[in-house]
Amino acid sequence: MVTADPPQPLLQMQGIVKVFPGARALDGVDLEVLPGEVHCLLGQNGAGKSTLIKVLAGAHQPTEGQILLDGEPITISDPVTALRYGVATMYQELDVVDGLTVAENVYLGHELATAGFSQRREAVRRTREILRRLGHAEVSPTQEVGHLSAAGKQIVSMARALSHDARVIIMDEPSAVLDSEEVGNLFRVVKELTKAGVAVVYISHRLEEIREIGDRITVLKDGRTVAQNLPVSETPTQKLITLMTGRTVEYVFPEAPETSDDAPVVLDVEGLGLRGVFEDVSLQVRAGEIVGLAGLVGAGRSEIIETIYGARRATAGTVTVDSKRLRPGSVAAAVDAGIGLAPEERKSQGLLLDEPVYRNVTLSTFARFARGGLLDERAERRAAKEQADSLELRPAGVERPIRTLSGGNQQKAMLARWLVHGCRVLLLDEPTRGVDVGARAEIYALIRRLADGGAAVVVVSSEIPEVLGLADRVLVVSEGRVVHEGPSSSIDEHQVLDMVMEGSVA
Amino acid sequence: MSEQQVSASVPTNKPDADESARVEKAASERRKSGFMSGAAGRNVGLVVALLLLCVVGFATGGERFLSLSNLMTILSLGSVLGVVAIGMTFVITTGGIDLSVGSVLGLASVWATTLATQSYGWVVMVICALAVGVGAGLLNGLIIAYGRVVAFIATLAMLVAARGLAELIAQKRTQIVDVPAFNDVFKGNILGVPKIVWIFAIVAVLGWFLFNRTTFGRRTVAVGGNAEAARLAGIKVKRHLVYVYALSGLTAGIAGVMILARTSAGSSTNGLLLELDVIAAVVVGGTLLAGGRGTIVGTVLGVLIFTTLTNVFIINNIDSSVQQIAKGAIIVGAVLLQQRLTRRTT
Structure with a gap:
């Protein structure tokens, strides 16, 4: 040993497993964060980054594994506990309340108060101090947050993290809402924080950002840590991408016939x-x-x-x-x-959750079945049943509320809607999304069948x-x-x- | 949609006996799981409440309550409320609200009874009242759907403005209906039942049909259940909202005519605070304020419960202040029940 002992890790996660009904979101994640470093978390969509953040923020409880802070095992049972341990999270969607002032947002959930009377002046004073520390003295603590730009809201979010005396700040794609100048500002703040010994867990898809700000990288794939503590300056991009790609889960795709050029x-x-x-x-x-x-x-x-x-x-x-x-x-x-669309957010954009399956299937065609404005529910049921059967919708039958179906079957119902409609596009x-691995192959085959049918x-x-x-x-x-x-x-x-x-x- | 489910298990479902048996079983399990929580169970609950109310009425009022003439009194008092409540059921099912119905009713009754309007005879009076209602409703709908003003505010503005316009037209005077033909057509009984009760019955049946058996009703439920999903499925959501508010205005106009039939007087105070009773009746009936679920049968039962309650109180000479307290309690109870229902299903 020539070099000095590495510093004691501030935060460690060891063998974290998180099982949701029907899915292993995390399947053995290790993470080690040193004080004063920017630790980058890299991984494709669905690799488990969001779940990992939620475990750290106390929003999810890990099924297995342990979390250590300063070498001591801790249990983060809820978000308040996370903050008490000094683990603060800045979510991707800015979680600020537009109608409140900057100071009120910063102290949201841990208002300064004596005997129930809020100490507004004290909150404003401390907020101003934090903002100055962040290099944003121009933001007024008494300003309404709704008037701030996205970058300004992010500053508020960061100030909130600091108001908890955070030792670890998790930033989930903080640059996503910022333009390049604001990103520069963000980096300056991050550097100041790390100089003061705060550790930052930085999540981003943009490799060039990671190159600029990061110290070490942990790569996640399919809910596992595949590489840990790679030094940013010495790891080639190609290696990172190789680590992130390649699946352990094999997808089964249907055979694609030649599309003739004269179609x-x-x-x-x-x-x-x-x-x-x-x-x-x-x-x-x-x-x-x-x-x-x-x-x-x-x-x-x-x-x-x-x-x-x-x-x-x-x-x-x-x-x-x-x-x-x-x-x-x-x-x-x-x-x-x-044209038919199966939207990204099936539940909020596609379905009437309390309505029976057949009415969801005929949502864009019930008027066609109707005669003179009078519904023909029997014809609707028949058409919906026919498609549901050919798509092997489970459970069979079209009377139950669509809410009770699994994600894959809800998606089949969406496709059935457009099959009944007879879509060209x-x-x-x-x-x-939200469809388990087994049902995926079915959905893929279905999509190919629709194309083969001339869509x-x-x-x-x-x-x-x-x-x-x-x-x-x-x-x-x-x-x-x-x-x-x-x-x-x-x-x-x-x-x-x-x-x-x-x-x-x- | 209790009506719908009842009809679903009627033996029109011949293809798959197994399937329909399972649906039947599921429905009965739902009823068992919570007598008041299932959709059909709710209506049964309302009927039971109504019957209990009648028992109380008979026990305390005896013959005075349980007479044909008192029954007709209850029904004719409930008719005006009921017709407006049918329109309101559609509005609330879309997730909206129409606070202006009482004022629009007042305006319709005033406009239909100006000297000028009356001079054209009863047909024009009726058309005038209906046109006022539809016009106000259309304006509500346009402002809500295309102006993106929340329904609460848009119809609150209409509430204030329509009442003001009614006062302006009537000069705060009561305008007596002086067209004998109008009274001939709308006053009196058919088969011993007041004509305005017949109007309520017809509106309720048409409303049920429109709600449960037509594309219009399906769109109403779809828009209220998930406006974005409806839009992305190709339903013209904004246009439909305009129609729904126009429908609500139309029912207010019809109710305006009924008020004239009952009181023979067009007044700017007609329908004052009616919107509150209407909304209460619709909500007690089981239509979800959040939208996406409505029931015409429930609304009719809600209206009957409210009017019967009032009647029982009056027969027993109970102070009107106490009546209001009781009404308040019923509304809260119904909403608590609703919340339990929504929590269960979401």
Whole structure:
């Protein structure tokens, strides 16, 4: 031993396992954070980062494993306990209350008070002090948070973490809501914090940021730690990407038949744009073809298909179905033209949870079954039952509330809706989210069957292997632009990840 | 949607006896699991409450309560409330609220009884009242759906404005109906039942049909259950909201005509605070304030419970202040029950 002993780790997680009903979200995670370091957590969507954060924040209890603080085992039973131990979390969605002032937000949940009377002046004074420490003396503690920019809200969120005397601050994609100048500011604050001995666990998809701010990296994959404490300066990007990719879970994708070049173009999108979100997106999808959109969360993938669908009003470009141009910003027009969407948030955007399955299936077609405005529920049931049977919906039967079905079967019901409608174009946003592994293969086969039936299919997914395995052609989206288009067989997960993570700097 | 479920298990389901038997079993299990919590169970609960109320009425009022004439009194008092409540059921099922119904009713009754309107005869009077109602409702709907003003505020504004307009037109005077033909058409009985009760019955049946058997009703439930899902399924949500508020206005207009039939007087104070009783009756009936679930049968029962309660109190010479306390207690009880129901299903 030539070098001095490494410093005592501030926070350690050892063999953390978290089991949810039907899923092992974490399956042996190790993490070691030193005081004063920026420790980066890297992993693809679904690798378990969010669950890990929630375990640290006290929102979830680990099923197995232990957490050590200063070498002492601790139990983080709830968020208040986490804060008492000095573990503060800044969530990706800014968790501030718009209607309250900066000081009120900072001391939210641990208001300074004597005998129930809030000590507003003291809170304001201390908030001002923290803000000065963060280098943001220009933010007034008495200002209403609703008036602040996203960056300002983040400062408030950080001030809140510091008001707890945090020793470990977890930042979940803090740069996602910031522009480049604000990111610079964020980094300066992070550096000051670490100089004072605070440890920062930094989660980001942007490798260039990690290069700039990080000290060491831990890589998660499929709920496990696959590499620990890699020094940022000495680890090549290629190695990181290799660690993140490659699945232990094998997906079974259906055989893709050749799409003939003379199949008619069903969906034709020309120069579509939505100001500030994405621009100049063009794509053609032929009958029988599956086109995938790959990219990171927030790259604009969902926005693109929602705009094609008319759920958002395009600021540029046109959408044509079967050489008929669609009226922009009208879902009804899109549905009439034969486009169907299975939205990302199935429960909040797709389903009437308390209504029976058949009414969910016929939600876009009940008027067609009706005669003169009179519902024909028998015909609806029959049509829904027919599709449910052919999709092997479980449990069978269409009378039960759709709430009682599993995620995979709810997704099948969504697909059944558009099968009953007889869609020409199907837009599928994260079709396997919340669907367990077994049911995935079924959904994939189903999507392929729909394409074989002559539909033009567009699939969006955060899981790159899914897009590559399912689609005939793939478009890679990064920061609102299409950076690559080509057959899915000519590109691999590695290259796609390379494009979306590094492509943004080019 | 208790009505719906009842009809679902009627033997129209021939294809799969097994399936329908299972649905039946599930439904009965639901009833067993909580007598008051299932959709059908709720209506049974309301009927039981109504019957209990009648027993109390008979025990305390005897013949004075349980006579044909008193029954008709209850029904005709409930008719005006009931017609408006049918429209309100649609509005609340979409997750909205219409506070303006009482004022719109007043305005309709005033506009239909101006000297000018009366000079054209009873048909024009009726058309005028209905048009006022639909017009106010359309305006509510447009402001809510396209102006994105929350329903509470938009209809609160209409409540204030319509009442003001009614006062302006009537000059705060009572306008007596002076068209004999109007009285001939709307006053009196058919088969011993007051005509306005018939109107309530017809509106209730049409409302039930519209709610449960038409695309309009399906859209109403869909919009209230999940407006975003409805929109993404291709339903024109905004347009539908406008129709629903117009429908509510229409029922207020019909109720305006009924008030004229009952009192022969168009006054800007007609329908004062009616909106509160209407909302209470709808909510007690089992329609969820959060939207997505409504029941016309429940609304009718809610209306009957409220009017019977009032009647029992009056027969027993109980102070109207006490009546109000009792009503308040009933509303709270019903809402507590509702919350239990929603918690169970979410």
